[in-house]
Amino acid sequence: EIKGILFDLDGVITDTAEYHYEAWKKLAEDIGISFDRDFNEKLKGVGRMESLDLILEHGGKELSGADKEYYASKKNDHYRTMISNITPNDLLPGILKFMEEIKLAGIKTALASSSKNAQPVIERLEITHLLDEVVDATKVERGKPDPEIFLKAAEQLNVSAAGCVGIEDAQAGVEAIKSADMFAVGVGQSLKKADWIVQDTTELNLKDLRERF
Numbered sequence: 001e002i003k004g005i006l007f008d009l010d011g012v013i014t015d016t017a018e019y020h021y022e023a024w025k026k027l028a029e030d031i032g033i034s035f036d037r038d039f040n041e042k043l044k045g046v047g048r049m050e051s052l053d054l055i056l057e058h059g060g061k062e063l064s065g066a067d068k069e070y071y072a073s074k075k076n077d078h079y080r081t082m083i084s085n086i087t088p089n090d091l092l093p094g095i096l097k098f099m100e101e102i103k104l105a106g107i108k109t110a111l112a113s114s115s116k117n118a119q120p121v122i123e124r125l126e127i128t129h130l131l132d133e134v135v136d137a138t139k140v141e142r143g144k145p146d147p148e149i150f151l152k153a154a155e156q157l158n159v160s161a162a163g164c165v166g167i168e169d170a171q172a173g174v175e176a177i178k179s180a181d182m183f184a185v186g187v188g189q190s191l192k193k194a195d196w197i198v199q200d201t202t203e204l205n206l207k208d209l210r211e212r213f
């Protein structure tokens with residue numbers, strides 16, 4: 001029986017994955033590193049500094065700690081500008097209906113996001129009341145694919161991992177869910193190891209999820 005549903009934020013609830021992509025692409029090109037969507041897949045679900053490290057490695061560049069701080073905060077400034085205009089209209093199609101359906105069924109919900117900007121994003125989307133717990137990058141030590149964030153969300157909801165479903169658009173996220181021994185829903189493309197893959201968020205509904213769980 002499903003007791004808790006744990007949502008990734010960027011790319012699952014709203015399309016901020018696209019903003020992260022644009023912000024990283026601009027930064028990478030500013031420092032002379034080529035950047036495309038294929039490489040960007042490796043950054044999805046990965047924390048800010050870890051993402052910068054992957055970009056630098058990809059471009060064969062090394063920077064001092066101070067320079068890395070500078071570039072990471074520059075990327076974040078650009079990202080913050082992009083999210084400042086988010087409204088409830090930016091919820092991905094079907095997500096609001098799905099979250100309301102979950103609430104009505106008495107299933108608990110939590111956010112499990114690697115972003116330090118999760119709080120302002122969910123406030124602007126006006127979905128704070130639909131989430132029982134919020135676990136973001138400020139509350140965990142290890143990033144996805146480590147299972148810590150999903151395990152912590154389950155613990156805060158007071159449900160066992162076996163009763164949890166995690167929903168992700170990133171390979172690192174699906175791996176984190178599977179390492180936590182939970183049922184993984186993958187949104188979009190070819191996510192390896194997901195237990196159920198949906199093409200987009202309009203396919204998410206409790207009946208189909210329960211049949212597969």
Ligand code: G6P
Pocket residue numbers: 010017020043044045046047048051076113114115116117118137170
């Ligand atoms: C999420 C996104 C990543 C992003 C990370 C850190 O996991 O999928 O693309 O790098 O959060 O976000 P932040 O807002 O803290 O820079």
Ligand code: MG
Pocket residue numbers: 008009010011012017044045168169170173
């Ligand atoms: Mg994501």
